[in-house]
Amino acid sequence: MEGASSEDQEPSDQPPRKRRFHRHTLRQIQEMEMVFKECPHPDEKQRMQLSRELGLEPRQVKFWFQNRRTQMKVSIKVFEENQAHQERAENSMLRAENERLRSENIAMREALKNATCPHCGGPATLGEMSYDEQQLRIENAHLKDEVQLDRVSSLAAKYLSKPPSSSALAVTPGPSMLELATRPGGLSQVEKPLVAELAIIAMEELLALAQSREPLWILEENGAKESLNGEEYMQQFSRGLGPTPVGLKSEVTRDTGLVMMNGAALVDTIMDARWMDMFSCIISRALTSEVLSTGVGGNWNNALQLVMYAEFQVLSPLVPTREAYFLRYCKQHAEGVWAIVDVSVDGSGFLIQDMPNGYSKVSQVTILQHMEYDDRQVNNMYRGLVSSGLAFGAKRWLATLQRQCERLAVLLATNISPRDLGGVISNATGRRSMLKLAQRMTNNFCAGVSASTVHTWTTLSGSGEDDVRVMTRKSIDNPGEPPGIVLSAATSLWMPVSPQRVFEFLRDDRLRSEMNSQWDILSNGGSVQEMAHIAKGHDPGNVISLLRVNALNTSQSNMLILQESSTDESGSLIVYAPVDIPAMNLVMQGGDPAYVALLPSGFAILPEGPRSIGTTPETSSRASSGEPGCLLTVAFQILVSNVPTAKLNLESVTTVNSLISCTVQRIKTALSCET
Structure with a gap:
């Protein structure tokens, strides 16, 4: 539609004049189309504003919207007529097929009545007609399916508007969901109402x-x-x-x-x-x-x-x-x-x-x-x-949903909670940006630590709980990550310590640099100070922190660490990453967090489950004590080369293997659970 609008009719006592038409510019049409999508019936105030912005008379704007609404009604009517015609054609084809099958069915029944034994010429018994009987049953099943398809085709016009009748229990499942997912073109017109019925x-x-x-x-x-x-x-x-x-x-x-x-x-x-x-x-x-x-x-x-x-x-x-x-x-x-x-x-x-x-x-x-x-x-x-x-059951789904909904409530809040500490985040916009950055960091960590089908893990050394697994990937044109070769390393182990105790130990900032623990290689012995603290819910363990690492050597620059800890009934997470100081300042002022490059590391802490089912040689020695244990996964992501086309060298792999093994050993020592 070109968007033509007409002038008012001349008074009846004057001879009619040829109507004048105004052809709108492309920009005028685009602007009015944008408004039409949001509000097909603009009021007088909105039309006046549009007329001023587009250089049109209010009457021209009014006529354009009238014509656009008329065109929309015509398009909808044509679409409905086409759909009805298509459904009638499909139903007609199905009815014809049903009649053909019925005729074949009757003919086969008559033929079976007069069947004779091929050996003696006498009347055939049931056992001697097994092949014909089998064919008849196949045809009957086919006929039954076609009748069912005819019935659900009529349902498609109303599309899920009424519950299925009792005969719906006879519907055959048809293709599997995997077949439907990989089939070119998706569902056929016959299958769509059948799937709706299912x-x-x-x-x-x-x-x-x-x-x-x-x-x-x-x-x-x-x-x-x-x-x-x-x-x-x-x-x-x-x-x-x-x-x-x-x-x-x-x-x-x-x-x-x-x-x-x-x-x-x-x-x-x-x-x-x-x-x-x-x-x-x-x-x-x-x-x-x-x-x-x-x-x-x-x-x-x-x-x-x-x-x-x-x-x-x-x-x-x-x-x-x-x-x-x-x-x-x-x-x-x-x-x-x-x-x-x-x-x-x-x-x-x-x-x-x-x-x-x-x-x-x-x-x-x-x-x-x-x-x-x-x-x-x-x-x-x-x-x-x-x-x-x-691991996969409803309890974990519900606990995750409850925790995430609390997080969303904090994200949408417009006021600063008294529980948010530090004073470096001055407004709700800055807090939302920091929440979004932490969410991306945690999502990145979770996506890179499991045995997903898109991952290829390689075992470096050890056996059982000493395994360290690594994989590499290239980071190219990803604004959320530094470019280059990223090496992910992970290990999982059983620990004879309760999940809550391990969680509290790892999220305690003071223990990162104390001489008796010093598990965090990033702090390198320097003191750690919390600059900002955003509570994500009622549990004090659900929090986002911005940490400053004060270097021991005055010639070295200080560093910031963004950390998110999450806990619920199903397990706990602690994820952290070093972040650029200027970039974090922009985020805390409400800037876009999508362009802050980070590579997260962290811990996943899960309950061990019933020992009677999952007792292993590593856990059997502790089982008699009755002390609850946990399953701890430690994972790092490290940029080993800032050139995406570079090849991974053995030295980088050895360094990462040593780093993760050293971290695990320090945690074991600090919690007095060396085996």
Whole structure:
């Protein structure tokens, strides 16, 4: 549309004159298009402002918006007519195919009635007609599928607007989520309504599992964990996929708790393409390949996303990641009640409910995690953690969600909390920039420490808990990292010390440089002083700190360290990186943190899990004492060359190996847990 607008009609007592048209410039059209996307019906004040900015008369602006709205209505009508025509054509083809199959079915039945034995010429018995009977059954199954497709095709026009009928249980699963993810062109027009039907069925199962109690769920003796009753599940959900395949284990976990975010905002976070940022310590990679429906009513109600891919991780190179392809379906069931289900071989999801009046910023969330997995590649040290469900289960998801929602509340706050210390961050904008920088630092650390399929770890030396694993990558044109060759080194070990004690030791700034510990090579014996302190939640362990290292030698310059510590019921993290002083000054004043180059190092601290499942030779000597232990992963990222095309030399690898081994030994010595 060129955006032509007409002048008012001349009075009726004068002869009509030829209308004059004004052709808008490209800039005028672009500016009005931008406004139209936000507000198709601008009021008089907005039209006046546009007319002044674009050099048009208010009447011309008014006519342009009228014409644009008319054009939009015509386009929508044409689109709906095309969609209806396409659906009618598909339904007509399906009906014709059904009639053909019915005719063939009748003909085969008549032929079977008059069948004779090929040996004696007498009437054939059932056993002698096995081939024909088999063909008939195949055709019948085909006919049944086509009838089902015809039924769900009519459902596609209303697209998830009504629940499936009981006959939906006969739907065959069709292609796997992996096949759909890798197929060129995605779903066909016939498969889309079928997938929508499967999503509705999965939603029903999620609601039943999330809201049921005994006998479907059995509370264990200590009352800390629920377990699914497998026999009861198979009776209630007979359309399930049957027993777990040989070699795989099934893990079904559920947990419920309060989250500091209202339901609508929480749904926005989970359904958004950046949802993995909320769970960066659990998800190493994620993507959405196709969106079938964006929802109705301006929100995520009835939104359908296919095929979502995610890789789930434990922060250690000793635990293989779990990959999943799934369909994500979101539905609002009542005012303030939402459910999100992930449809796959393993069904998982969220049930979100707003709290009553007075708690508008809090919602109750039930998380269900159902996975089938192979744990044969899991290191013995982590087998107890994985088998107990603490590594990938609902408890870890809920604890991470609760902690991250507290962090978001701090990020969005406009006032400076009394718990924020130091005085170097003068406003809320500077605090937000520092929070974003710390989040990027922690995400970078988590992405580089697991056994993700995109990583290739090489074992340098030792065996068991003495292993040091390394990998290299090139950093090119990444504004968040220095350019060159980056070497990542990591080791995981069991320690006969509680997770809380290790966490408190490592986050204590005074212990970095004391003679009896001195685990931090960055401080190099210099004193460490906290310059800024941002609390991320109620737990004092969830904090972002800016540390100044005062060099022992006056000829050396001081250094800044950005550090983030995080802890919840599922585990703890301490991540830190040296940062440039001028760049940090800009960040604290509210500048963009995306261009601050850093390479994080840090620690992941996890509970050891039940010893009866995961006891190893390293832990067996301590098991009888009853003292709780923890699983500690130490990881460094170091720039070994500032030239991306350079080759890694043996000296750099040896230095990093020595550095990480020395750090582990100092921590063991300081905590009196040398073995």
